[in-house]
Amino acid sequence: MGGERTLLRQAARGVWILSPRRDISSWLARWFPKVPAKPVVAQKTPVKVELVAGKTYRWCVCGRSKKQPFCDGSHFFQRTGLSPLKFKAQETRMVALCSCKATQKPPYCDGTHRSEQVQKAELGSP
Numbered sequence: 001m002g003g004e005r006t007l008l009r010q011a012a013r014g015v016w017i018l019s020p021r022r023d024i025s026s027w028l029a030r031w032f033p034k035v036p037a038k039p040v041v042a043q044k045t046p047v048k049v050e051l052v053a054g055k056t057y058r059w060c061v062c063g064r065s066k067k068q069p070f071c072d073g074s075h076f077f078q079r080t081g082l083s084p085l086k087f088k089a090q091e092t093r094m095v096a097l098c099s100c101k102a103t104q105k106p107p108y109c110d111g112t113h114r115s116e117q118v119q120k121a122e123l124g125s126p
């Protein structure tokens with residue numbers, strides 16, 4: 001009870017003094033969830049891009065990026081617990097990168113976007 005009063009007094013003054021350990025663990029749980037979110041369908045067709053030999057790319061895994069098929073950091077800011085797939089192009093060539101996020105050969109399109117499950121899904125839903 002006394003602890004609550006102290007907290008209320010501190011809140012009234014605009015001063016918050018909490019245990020540093022509690023702060024860090026709650027912050028980590030909030031920004032790095034233990035159970036990752038499901039990827040969502042960003043688009044129902046692949047995106048053709050020219051990869052440049054030797055260049056490193058970050059393919060969006062979560063489907064929430066506004067720069068499909070590449071990562072824009074949305075996986076972090078939307079607290080998905082997912083990370084982009086980093087890969088290095090071996091040669092300069094045009095490729096079709098998956099945007100439905102259901103491919104079995106990430107980051108490349110394998111035709112899974114033609115499946116009924118992807119075609120019936122709403123954009124932005126798993």
Ligand code: FES
Binds near residue numbers: 104109
């Ligand atoms: S766009 Fe995902 S498999 Fe083709």
